[in-house]
Amino acid sequence: MILTPLGPIKIFINDNEIEYTARSLNNMERHCPNVNGRYLIEYEYKREFKIQHIKCCIPSIDVKGDIESGERLESIAFYKDDIKLTIGAEGEFHEYPMYLDYSGDYLDNGIQYKTFQATAARTFKFGVSWIQPYTEENEVQTWFGADPTMM
Template structure:
């Protein structure tokens, strides 16, 4: 579990909670120098697991999310008071099956990968990032901070 200012992050696979170890990341000097925290959450998927929904969410969340997608990034952000928290995944939901062998969906409380029989073994990454206070000037920083494309391989 990862405790954030908006609640505890949970990872669920087919609606069953799974253990994970959040990896604390450094801020990126230019793209997200002022964020309060930046984490990578990884899930090792094996083809023999077959169809799965792999969710990263905050079940206790009581605010509506805002979609903030980009190139090879699907992200959802939640605002409450002066806090902004973004959860991002690598991919483009509209590309399946042309360029990637998995899909995904936005959720009321997070985001999920959706894998299929054709999905190859891989590590799925979620990026979690938050900033407080969130202002008009620093709002974009969580978007960069939660982008798995800007996270080191481990």
């Protein structure tokens, strides 16, 4: 389990908490040299699982998140005191995605993937990154640090 300054990161499948292994990643010199934590969480989805909600969240968080999306990146950032933490997911969340066979949602305490009947077997990835203290100049680093396509 990842312990962050804003609380533990938990993974839920259809509202049931599961254990997971997170990989600690090195900082990227160009994009996120000053982040304090950078992790990748992978979940192996199999087609026979059918419809699932795969949630990555901080259940104990008590601040509102800010959506920070990008091209093929959906992410939510939480700010508290001098800490900024970002959770990222790969894809573009739409009700009926045109080019993907899955979607997702922003949550009060995190982000989730949503699979469909037709979702193919794949690895769903979450990126988690935080920086302390954050400033106007360095806060973008968690956005890069939590981008699963850069891991």
